Amino acid sequence: MIEIITADITTLEVDAIVNAANNSLLGGGGVDGAIHRAAGPLLLKYCKTLDGCRTGEAKISPGFELPARRVIHTVGPVWQGGDHYEAALLRACYTNSFELALQNDVRSIAFPAISTGVYGFPKTAAAEIAIASMQDFEDRFDRIIACCFHEADAELYRQVLNRRM
Numbered sequence: 001m002i003e004i005i006t007a008d009i010t011t012l013e014v015d016a017i018v019n020a021a022n023n024s025l026l027g028g029g030g031v032d033g034a035i036h037r038a039a040g041p042l043l044l045k046y047c048k049t050l051d052g053c054r055t056g057e058a059k060i061s062p063g064f065e066l067p068a069r070r071v072i073h074t075v076g077p078v079w080q081g082g083d084h085y086e087a088a089l090l091r092a093c094y095t096n097s098f099e100l101a102l103q104n105d106v107r108s109i110a111f112p113a114i115s116t117g118v119y120g121f122p123k124t125a126a127a128e129i130a131i132a133s134m135q136d137f138e139d140r141f142d143r144i145i146a147c148c149f150h151e152a153d154a155e156l157y158r159q160v161l162n163r164r165m
């Protein structure tokens with residue numbers, strides 16, 4: 001089942017939370033900054049060993065001081081008008097995060113709205129990609145959580161989910 005909630009993703013007790021990171025994997029603002037702050041300095045130390053991450057790909061780390069056991073770091077595309085493979089790259093973020101989760105026995109996973117903050121991806125199009133990807137993997141997880149930071153974003157996700165059911 002896909003759960004749509006409004007919450008700070010760093011508070012969730014799940015097998016893995018997904019981080020909307022950048023290519024360096026060395027932290028930043030937004031959800032990335034929040035995750036690094038809550039996980040503590042060992043996360044940055046670990047991420048330095050991961051050698052960055054390409055856009056659309058994903059890498060995994062422990063959760064350190066987070067209630068989540070692991071963090072899956074993925075790098076969303078920067079919105080550049082829509083004709084730079086942004087949709088395919090965003091879809092790849094979700095697919096690669098789910099595949100990496102399955103390889104690591106993750107049964108419960110929470111995603112932020114990747115690329116919809118600083119990276120400027122239009123929210124409705126991003127929600128459609130997120131929900132479609134979650135539906136593809138729904139049967140292989142106990143819990144898939146779409147973790148929105150603002151209630152308006154959660155409402156948009158619910159509308160998209162209802163349209164697709």
Ligand code: AR6
Nearest residue numbers: 008009020022028029030031032034115116117118119149
């Ligand atoms: N819990 C859940 N969602 C959150 C939280 C939180 N604690 N904080 C923010 N969001 P963004 P991006 C939502 O900008 O667009 C970083 O600097 C936020 O409301 O965090 O993929 C990285 O290092 C929005 O809906 O990520 C990269 O440089 C969503 O998370 C860059 O930002 C994504 O917003 C990545 O940009």
